[in-house]
Each structure stands twice: as C-alpha cells, then as structure tokens.
Amino acid sequence: MADGVKPRVKVPSKAAAGEAITIKTLISHPMESGQRKDSSGNVIPRSIINRFTCEFNGESVIDITMEPAISTNPYFEFEATVPEAGEFKFTWYDDDGSVYKDSKKIEIG
Amino acid sequence: MLFRTMTVAAAMLALTAPMSAAGGADDDVLVINEDIEITTKAAASPLLDGHLDEVISGWHFRDDDTQAMEMDDFDNPGMIFVDQAIEVWNTAEGSEGKSCADCHGAPEEMAGVRAVYPKWNEDAGEVRTMQMQINSCRTERMGAEAWKYDAAPAINMEALLASVSRGMPVNVATDGPAAETWEKGKEMYYTRYGLLELSCANCHEQNYGNYIRADHLSQGQINAFPAYRLKNAKLNGVHDRFKGCIRDTRAETFSPGSPEFVALELYVASRGNGLDVEGPSVRN
Numbered sequence: 001m002a003d004g005v006k007p008r009v010k011v012p013s014k015a016a017a018g019e020a021i022t023i024k025t026l027i028s029h030p031m032e033s034g035q036r037k038d039s040s041g042n043v044i045p046r047s048i049i050n051r052f053t054c055e056f057n058g059e060s061v062i063d064i065t066m067e068p069a070i071s072t073n074p075y076f077e078f079e080a081t082v083p084e085a086g087e088f089k090f091t092w093y094d095d096d097g098s099v100y101k102d103s104k105k106i107e108i109g
Numbered sequence: 110m111l112f113r114t115m116t117v118a119a120a121m122l123a124l125t126a127p128m129s130a131a132g133g134a135d136d137d138v139l140v141i142n143e144d145i146e147i148t149t150k151a152a153a154s155p156l157l158d159g160h161l162d163e164v165i166s167g168w169h170f171r172d173d174d175t176q177a178m179e180m181d182d183f184d185n186p187g188m189i190f191v192d193q194a195i196e197v198w199n200t201a202e203g204s205e206g207k208s209c210a211d212c213h214g215a216p217e218e219m220a221g222v223r224a225v226y227p228k229w230n231e232d233a234g235e236v237r238t239m240q241m242q243i244n245s246c247r248t249e250r251m252g253a254e255a256w257k258y259d260a261a262p263a264i265n266m267e268a269l270l271a272s273v274s275r276g277m278p279v280n281v282a283t284d285g286p287a288a289e290t291w292e293k294g295k296e297m298y299y300t301r302y303g304l305l306e307l308s309c310a311n312c313h314e315q316n317y318g319n320y321i322r323a324d325h326l327s328q329g330q331i332n333a334f335p336a337y338r339l340k341n342a343k344l345n346g347v348h349d350r351f352k353g354c355i356r357d358t359r360a361e362t363f364s365p366g367s368p369e370f371v372a373l374e375l376y377v378a379s380r381g382n383g384l385d386v387e388g389p390s391v392r393n
Contacts, residue, residue, distance in 0.1 A: 010183045028189050072342045
C-alpha cells in the first residue's frame, strides 16, 4: 500500500439553494506509473489511484477514471449545483484495493 | 503579466546590463488565503548600496498560474509537506522520548523564527541555518538522529516553520559575530565559478528580469524557501538550489550543509532583508 495517503477536500460550508459551488479535492499519493525502473533496472510496479467519485445525497456528481500519466498528488476542481442541504461524499480507489473516503456537509443559507 | 513599466532600479541597471528581452518583475500583489499580505517588493537594505535599489521576491517572475497556486493553502502543494511535518512535530522520537511539541508547544509559537535565520549561535560559536538548529535539537535534546541536510524530513520541518512566519519580514543579522561568515558569503556571491565563469551576481543582480534561454531570471531571493517546484513535485531547499545553480555554471559544487553554503545562505538571506517570509512557495 502506498504510504502517506491523505485525502483532503474543500467545500464551502453554506450555499444558496440552486447555487453552483466550487469543490476542490486533493489526495496525496505517489501515482507510480509502472513505467519507471529502479536503480537496479527492475520495473517499479504501478500504484495509482484509478478512480475518483463524488456523490451528493446519493446522487453521482462526478465519476472519474484515472490513468497512469496523471502526476503525483492528483488534484481535481469542479463545480456542483446544490439544490438542498446535504452531504458530499468523496471516494478514491487505489490500485491495491484500498478505498479512501472523505465527506463534507453543506447547509443552505 | 507581460511587459510592465520597469522599476527605477531596473531602469538604472539597464545602463550597465542590456535589458533587451522584455519581462521584468510584474506588479501583482500576493495575499495568501485572502488573509496574509506578503511584502514582495521592498527597498534594498543599505548593505546593497551600489548593487540593488529594490529587492523583489521570485514570486513576481513566475507565471500567473504558478503565482495563483501560492495564494491559497489548498492549492499550494507545498502545504502537503507542511501537514506531514506537523505530524512529525507532535511525534516523540529518540532516547529522551520527546517531541518538538514537548519543548516548543504548537508550531505557531515559533512564528518569527524563520525570519532571523541563519543566525549566530553563541554556544556553538558558529552561524547556524534553520536545519542545523533543528538537528541540534534532535541530537542534543531529543537523543534522535540528525536529519540529512535538505532531505525530505528536514526540508518539510523547515517548511512548517516558514509557514508560521509568513508575512513577517526577513531580518537576519549581518554584524557582530556573524560578520565574518557574512563576508565569506558575499565573496562567494561575487566569485565566478565553473567553466562558464558565472557568479551569482551575473544572473541575479545584473540580469534579473531577463531570460536565460527559457528561464525568467529572478533576483535569486531566498525569502520564499523552501520552494515547491513544479518540475520535481517536491519541496526544495536553499542549499539544493545553490548546488543546482553552481552545477549549471559547470563547476564542481559544494555540498548542502557545507560551511560554504551556510555562509552563502546567510549572505543571500541578508539581501532579502525587508521582504516577507513566504515559504513554502510555489515555483516552476
């Protein structure tokens, strides 16, 4: 398993109903491509986050397939419309089967 | 952020060095997290009389996109390493079973420390950089092993200490017992090294704002170190940067942590007196 993996997200705590808000997400991860070799010539096995999803109250907001060419510490910034108060759930899927989760509540106000 | 009016300093400099290619420092303003205002341009200290009139942070010489990354801690990849350092700060290590926090409290208690380093240490009788002081804490007070100079743990900790001093002006002492080291650093700054016979001053004093091939030359200020560089996706230390510069002159370089680089760091830091601590910064 990759070391030091830490998800972080930035979501405003409040929004007007129907407002499009900006969400920023970042996960610290080496994103080893599987193309590189170590000093003795052996291939360093691929180890990346291969999928990232965001859901709001059970509804899919974004679902991303990630490929080996994406660099270290993948960062995504996207917009979401908030119709009601609720919770954003973020999930990252690692090649090694690990799943990293984070969530953020948002109020209407 | 294209060509803007040159500063008086740059205009005067044009008399001695041709400023043919456009693109001096820009006029943007650096505010981090919409909260911390950073002084990125300041009048040069009297020590620089005859050399520079204004000192300018390297932030002004980077692209808008790169600049923007530094303006929000979430967008600044360097803060990932600061987070890692906070964990280390609170973790007990070594034979004494102490953590940094046991003596120093919260990292915020160390605000202002980064701004005055490198600094003369009376007991040791030497000028110490941040990392030397951190290692002295580790070996003498914690009974832990010293970190390798400019290696990840050391540079991360330096970034943490820099982050809590952001917005405070650099103010390193150049007189008193530090004067001898400072003079040595100054001599190095104006010494031509390598097959290309370049001194620090050739690029960073006489030609800042110009391009050296595709690279936009800054004044080489170190107020913003450690710097997260997009080219290697990690934090970079001052000594590593010195090493890179000297290597680029096609010279044999000194080692990070060597007395030569400590002296050079003190001198270069003093050239930035008046600029605010800005690290961890984002650069190309």
